[in-house]
Amino acid sequence: MLKKGAVPALFEWNNYSLPPPRPAVWERRKRPPPEDSEEEDNTTASVDTHKDHDYAASPDPAVVDSVLEENNNLREEVRQLREQVESLTLRQRFGIHRFASSDKDIRFFTRFASYDLLMHFWGMIEPSLPSMVSVRQGQRGTALDSTPSTCTLQPIDEFFMFLNYLALGSKQRDLADRYGVHQSTVSRIITTWSNFLFTVLGSIRIWIPEEHIRKHLPADFKHYPDTTVILDCTELRCQCPSSPLLQSEVFSSYKSHCTLKGLIGIAPHGAVTFISGLYAGSISDKQITRESGLITLLKPGMAVMVDRGFLIDDIVPCKVYRPAFLSGRSQMSAEDVRETQDIARLRVHVERLIRRVKEHKLLDSEIPLGVFGIINQLFTVACLLTNYENGPLVKAWAKKPDI
Structure with a gap:
């Protein structure tokens, strides 16, 4: 009786036989015959060794010294390898x-x-x-x-x-x-x-007293010896907020972009002596001078040097050096031209300082809104770091022993 679905496989013409099953892997692998003589020798040697071993015997001093020396050499080699690995890791690690x-x-x-x-x-x-x-x-x-x-x-x-x-x-x-x-x-x-x-x-006072400024006044300022600070504003491009009201406040018509505006002042010899907080880009130079607190530091015997757009004569208690305006005239006088050139030549140093500040690329790119919480700290730190990162603005000033 055949099972359902079964097919006959043994017939008279195929000798009624099936092919032998394939041997397993362990059966197919050839193994060398055991060597009885070697096993007996090893067993005998092992027995003899155990019989001859005396745990109470003291080791030979020469052997102990050799082992200690070898251990010390291995320790020194491990220490050198560890130093090499640490040095290699230090060179590869970003820091x-x-x-x-x-x-x-x-x-x-x-x-x-x-x-x-x-x-x-x-x-x-x-x-x-x-x-x-x-x-x-x-x-x-x-x-x-x-x-x-x-x-x-x-x-x-x-x-x-x-x-x-x-x-x-x-x-x-x-x-x-x-x-x-x-x-x-x-x-x-x-x-x-x-x-x-x-x-x-x-916490370090950066506003320099008037007498110290005059003591270290560069020779280029001989025609303006009472200059205490050179002022200029800088604007940082920022991401536009979604609120139309905020956009109108931070939009700068000068940059045609949303900006944050700050006031920077430097001493005649190039050190940063005043940094304001950042304000919305729509604020005027006069208003930022009033709100920054700079006016409280100025005295009647001082003078400030500013750009043509700084109309601050009526809010500061001191003299203001500023390039001359045409004021309805068709042409400026020769004296006004010379004064304008002299002031522009000296005032350019504050622009060079601002360029150093913006070499910190974070302030020279579009500032995201997510950084606004610490942007005042970042701006102030970047300005203060310029007093430590570089040499003087003018290399010739560094050659003079009194600068």
Whole structure:
């Protein structure tokens, strides 16, 4: 009886046989025959060894010295290999130590002229690091907690990251990938360091007394010896807000774009001595001078040097040097032309300083709305850093011993 679906396979013409089954893998593998003599010799030697071994016997001193020397050599080799691995990892990791040997790279990534200059600045702010309050500590209300941070980056690498963000205008996602941290960590580091540097550098008095300015007055200002500060405004392009009311406030007719406007003042020898907060781009130069608090620093014996658009004669208590207007005349006098040229030649230094500030690419690109919470700190820190990053605005002034 055949099962349903079965097909006969054995017939008289095929000898009623099936092919033999294929042997398994273990059966197909050839193995050498056991060597009884070697096994017996090994067994005998093992027995003899166990019989001859004396655990109570003291080792030979020469053997001990040889083993100790070998261990010391291995330890030294391990230490050297570990140092090489750490050095290689340090060179591959993105951080300040990777570019320590190249002043050109330091200039590109931080705007500091050299590594030594950057380290000198780091030595100045490092003692204040214990008083730094991170964003996370501020949110938790644990500003006085001395618990170390769980961030994997060293403080100097966090500082280097902040300088990358300011100098290159790098995106936070790009910095997170470079430094191997989460994007939210990058955001917290940037906010923490912007507030920290704003506090530390802002605590240093930058307004120079009148007598010190006259003592170090460059020879180019001999016709304007009472000049205390050179003023100019700068505008930062920003992302347009969605609200029509806010758009009208930040829209600048001069730039034909939404901007934030700030006032910068420098001493005649080129140091930044005044920085205002940022205002909406529609504000006038006169209004920003009034609201910035600069007027309280000026005295009757001083003088300010401004551009032609600064009509501040009626709000400041001192003299104002400004290029002459035609004032309805068809042609300016020769004296007015010479004065205009002299003032323009001296006032150009504040424009060079503003150019240095905008070499921090974050301020030279369109500022996103998400940065508005710390943009005042970033702008102030960028302006103050120009006093530490570079040499004098005019190289000839540095050659004079009294400058």
